[in-house]
């Protein structure tokens with residue numbers, strides 16, 4: 041991808057972000073006995089107009105990062121900086137205004153739409169909350185948004201259960217777009233959809249990005265999905281970043297053993313060509329008690345003695361390719 045002045049400017053910066061969920065025990069007095077370290081010191085930026093893909097297995101912290109950026113969850117530590125402003129300390133009112141700039145598309149479009157509301161009202165609700173009280177003006181914008189996401193004006197009078205999964209995701213996208221955001225956190229937006237519908241929704245997101253100058257954080261558990269849409273990709277494991285690079289470089293030259301294993305799981309389009317799949321042993325360890333040293337050492341096929349003792353530095357090995365592995369010099 042050609043770097044332009046426009047897309048090297050950071051819209052969002054995340055610095056050393058932490059999100060711990062406390063574990064409490066006791067019937068009468070609840071004692072703090074530990075933490076689920078869902079996100080543990082994560083730093084990255086998202087440039088204006090780009091799509092940053094974020095991948096990793098379930099429980100790696102990627103959805104928690106998305107929710108913490110939008111302050112649907114309060115961070116335990118670190119900073120979220122949007123257009124140069126640290127938003128952690130924002131009041132409720134300041135955050136309400138900020139939410140018109142940052143929106144989210146959810147994995148399960150059905151669960152995220154109120155089943156008792158008509159689609160037109162679902163899409164129009166954020167417009168009302170953000171100050172457009174004129175009903176005719178709202179209805180005009182809803183009709184335009186339905187058109188933008190490939191639905192018809194009459195769909196506005198229907199209820200969510202009358203739509204297919206792909207159509208419901210289009211409704212979710214229209215709702216996110218309704219307040220003209222700059223950043224959209226797409227939290228596994230196609231995971232619940234059939235493969236053919238996935239491509240339609242991804243193409244729609246790409247078209248909308250060009251039309252409305254949008255910036256995306258695109259979260260997925262599958263590297264095949266993020267490849268198509270992302271300019272850069274970050275790979276997460278157990279609350280930490282293990283690799284970050286441009287999408288082309290990551291798929292051509294993966295350096296972290298975890299990324300290599302994830303890539304080996306992507307089926308090739310030609311069934312006559314065989315490739316060896318790397319099967320990782322065991323499950324992802326508990327984020328309550330992550331392994332010492334490199335968190336991946338309990339499953340890594342290349343682990344050495346040092347890996348149990350020392351946490352590898354997340355270092356730049358050139359051209360914006362970062363990796364956290366003792367074997368990569």
Ligand code: SF4
Nearest residue numbers: 334337340347365366
């Ligand atoms: Fe594997 Fe060691 Fe590299 Fe971690 S640091 S990914 S355990 S080789």
